[in-house]
Amino acid sequence: MSTRKTLTILLAALSSSPAMAQEIQPANSIDIGTVESVKKSFAAQHANARSMVAHSIAGKLVATKITDYFEKGDALSISGTALETENSTFVLKGSKKKLYGYVVNYDTMRAFEFTTNSSGKVILTEVPIKKIVPDLDPEFRDTRSEEMIAAAAAVHPKYSPMANRQAVHIGPYKGEDIRTLQSKPGSPWVFYLNISQVTSNGVPLNGVTKEQMYRAWQSIADQYSMLNMNVTTNVSVYNAAKAANILRTGVINFVNRDGRSYAPLHSFGTTSAGTLFRNPASGFDYGYGIGMTGAHEVGHQMGANHDRGTPGGEYFQGIPAYQWCPIMGNYWYGASWANQLFTWSKGEYASATNFEDDLKIMTVEESVPYRADDNPTSKPIVFGTGGTIDAQANFGQIERNTDTDSFTFTLSSLGTLNLRIDPLEYLRMLDVDATVYNSSNAVVAHSNLGVHRSAEFVNLSLPAGSYRLVIRGGAEGTPSNGFSNYSSLGYYGMKGSLSGSVVAANAR
Ligand SMILES: [Ca+2]
Ligand SMILES: [Ca+2]
Ligand SMILES: [Ca+2]
Ligand SMILES: [Zn+2]
Structure with missing residues (x-):
């Protein structure tokens, strides 16, 4: 028998045996069924909480509570918590062909990820919690030196003298109600900045000014202005968009407290929120500081991971000679550059190790469209x-x-x-x-x-x-x-x- 014949027979044997054709699963990982069967089991749990979906993995029972369930045509979005604690998040979203999600428990610091393999099976795997929540750091202490804080507080971007509402998010604050800011009114894609915990009747708490809150919103709107996505502080706009299609919405909560802000990866399309911590008394310009951090955390929610490199490690510190830094790196070092430029990245700089195409992730994986060209001919x-x-x-x-x-x-x-x-x-x-x-x-x-x-x-x-x-x-x-x-x-x-x-x- 020739080698080629042997190979042909082996391949035939493989393809006729579904068991052998299956992808090999690591020990901390289990096959929980086809996309269709997994969707059905969660639909049953949504209809009747007694038919709970539960899986045992690595000696741990993974079960959830559903708080938001959205199904429309092919699309599914489920948000909730782990069954055992509110201090957790559960996300499952996708289509007929593919589901993605996770259960993250902040008490036990364990995380389980749902992925779909090439045979259309949904796999549940225990993963390091930082794979899902890259910035999670419950032991956070602000380690910036007083010099760094002072330098960053002294300088923040200057408006171009030409900037004056050419679009609603452009130019200095003009007394707008900070509860109704919208960067692209009418867009079905909505990212909601929930400032309800840091304001009272439209007035920011803890000495933050309306102008600073406006700049925080504006900064986030700036970094997403290429997308047809309305960055808004308006809860009614968010609720209407959610009712129409949760998969086109995201939410991040502002919290006045010291801590490292964090957000679950790819939580856009669900009600699993990011968290933006910032103590207004920490010495940093609130509008600029929380704006940059907000753009970064929303970036995680849109699916972008860290731009790592040297110097900086997990958070690349940018290239001072060009005053450029990826927003998914450490933008604090460049915060005082007079001509700073913080952008999305696909890892083109010399020390990059994350080659993910941020813009492709947002526009293809999360399906948020680019805006149409405002000047297609001339x-x-x-x-x-x-x-x-x-x-x-x-x-x-x-x-x-x-x-x-x-x-x-x-x-x-x-x-x-x-x-x-x-x-x-x-x-x-x-x-x-x-x-x-x-x-x-x-x-x-x-x-x-x-x-x-x-x-x-x-x-x-x-x-x-x-x-x-x-x-x-x-x-x-x-x-x-x-x-x-x-x-x-x-x-x-x-x-x-x-x-x-x-x-x-x-x-x-
Ligand atoms: Ca230039
Ligand atoms: Ca254009
Ligand atoms: Ca053009
Ligand atoms: Zn991060």
Whole structure:
């Protein structure tokens, strides 16, 4: 018998024997049935708590209490707790083909994860608790030195002078009710910032100002502005979205207390909440500090894990030479950089060990769509009197790292362009890259200021002709030592003037 024949016979034997074809399970792991049978058993428990789903694994009984049960067509989302303690979380969500979830018990510090294997079987495995809740640290002590706290408190991002409600989350606080903030009113995807425990009748407790609470919301909204997801403090908006489809919602609770904030991975799509601790008396600028931390914890809920590296270990501290750090690393070290840029990552920097594509996780695994391109073809630049260009009429958004936004203008005689293009968001992710092309598509000028997030053209002389100004997400250095345009996303505005005879198509 030839070797090839033997192999063929063995494969035939394997495929005819379902038992042998099964994936081998580690000892702390059990097969609890097909996706369909597991869904049915939890549906039965939801209908009647006496038909409880219980599994014994590693000498431990895993059973749950259901608090929220949502089933619609193919989609399932269950949230609850472990049966034995309220100090726990239970999540199970997915579709006809795939379920994912976990039971995390914060008393015993044990965690069990539901995954679906390639044969469509649901596997329950005991896992280290930090696999599910990456930041869990009940022994937390604030170990930042007074110098670090002072440095970070002294500096926080400055608003671009152009930032003024080009979108509802852009620009300084203007007295809005902090209980009704919404970054994308009307979107069916909603992330709810539950500030009810840290406010009373719309007034923040413990000396926090409304302006700081606004900036906390704004910072989180900034880091997700590329997604069609409404980051909101409005509980009615959240409740309506939840009733329509829980799988399109997430929630994080604000708590005024010292502690390390934490959030269960992939808890978006369930009512299992993240927890944002921050003691307003801890010396850090509340709006900025809790905003960065909120963006990070919501990141875990959206499925992103830590960006590890050197220096920093579990939490990479970023690349000071470019004032860049992944938001899923340790953003505290870069908090006082004047031109800081905190972004999503797919592990392109030299010391990266987590190569997960954060944007893909959010948009594919959690199915939250990107926003549509606001400028798919091109727009004419809008000029004011005397050729002025202002940011209330000339702005846009880089929604994806493949996006370019074009703005056209035509001169009938020699002109001079002076233009500054700024990222408009407070906790910005956009490094602005701008190029002026002539009608033959040749580059006339290009700007991406180094270790700076803006672009500018100063006294750029332009002969008569038609031009395109093209805005892209910028990159600096190299992807391994610097940053690529992977997460160079967000709103920009432009301000300046064009002297010379501007053709009427552009006149306001
Ligand atoms: Ca765009
Ligand atoms: Ca575009
Ligand atoms: Ca730059
Ligand atoms: Zn974390």
